[in-house]
Amino acid sequence: MFALLHLAKLDGEMLSVVWLFYALESLLQTKVGENFGSIVRRLTLLLGLANNEIPTMKKQMRVLYDLRSAIVHGGFEAIHPMKDEAIDKRVDGVFSRLLNATEYGLVVLVAAIQKMAEENWPQLRFDEIIVGDNSTTLGATE
Numbered sequence: 001m002f003a004l005l006h007l008a009k010l011d012g013e014m015l016s017v018v019w020l021f022y023a024l025e026s027l028l029q030t031k032v033g034e035n036f037g038s039i040v041r042r043l044t045l046l047l048g049l050a051n052n053e054i055p056t057m058k059k060q061m062r063v064l065y066d067l068r069s070a071i072v073h074g075g076f077e078a079i080h081p082m083k084d085e086a087i088d089k090r091v092d093g094v095f096s097r098l099l100n101a102t103e104y105g106l107v108v109l110v111a112a113i114q115k116m117a118e119e120n121w122p123q124l125r126f127d128e129i130i131v132g133d134n135s136t137t138l139g140a141t142e
Contacts, residue, residue, distance in 0.1 A: 003019045003020070003022050003023035003026070004023065004109075006019045007019050007020065007023075007106060014067075014071050014076060014078075014098060016098075016102040017064065017067050017068045017071055017098070017101070017102060017105070018068065018071060018072070020064065020068075020102060020105040020106065020109060021064075021065075021068050023109050024039060024043075024105070024108075024109060024112075025039070027109070027112055027113070027116075027124065028042040028043065028046070028112075028124065028126070029042075029123075029124055029125065029126060030042070036061070036062070036065045039061065039065075040054075040057065040058050040061055042124075042126055043057065043061070043108060043112065044057060045126075046112055046115055046116075046124065047108075047111055047112065047115060048115075057108070060101075060104045060108075061104075061105075061108070063097075063100075063101050063104075064101045064102070064104065064105045067097070067098065067101050077094050
């Protein structure tokens with residue numbers, strides 16, 4: 001909820017991406033070093049997405065995650081702070097990509113919070129299990 005308060009004040013700012021991941025990583029109980037796949041896997045489980053919905057989420061979340069990486073680790077195409085197209089021709093393109101990605105991230109975040117509220121879950125815990133698969137044999141030749 002703390003992150004949502006910060007997000008409400010930001011309008012297409014690159015800091016929105018950082019706050020979105022702060023919220024998602026906190027909500028999904030990810031540990032330092034867990035990767036993009038963990039976030040997507042947990043979101044798909046929480047939201048109960050159908051198999052045909054997962055690729056779209058992965059694609060949209062990948063855009064958002066790549067923006068996050070560029071901001072945090074370098075490589076983000078920074079624009080003029082006044083966001084004036086007359087001063088910096090890149091403003092519309094960069095701002096548009098940032099806004100589209102953060103809007104999607106915010107929708108996913110709110111949907112996750114709504115799901116938790118519907119289920120009356122004050123917090124989440126994810127347990128990993130291993131399942132043996134005997135359908136293929138490693139190193140076997142036909």
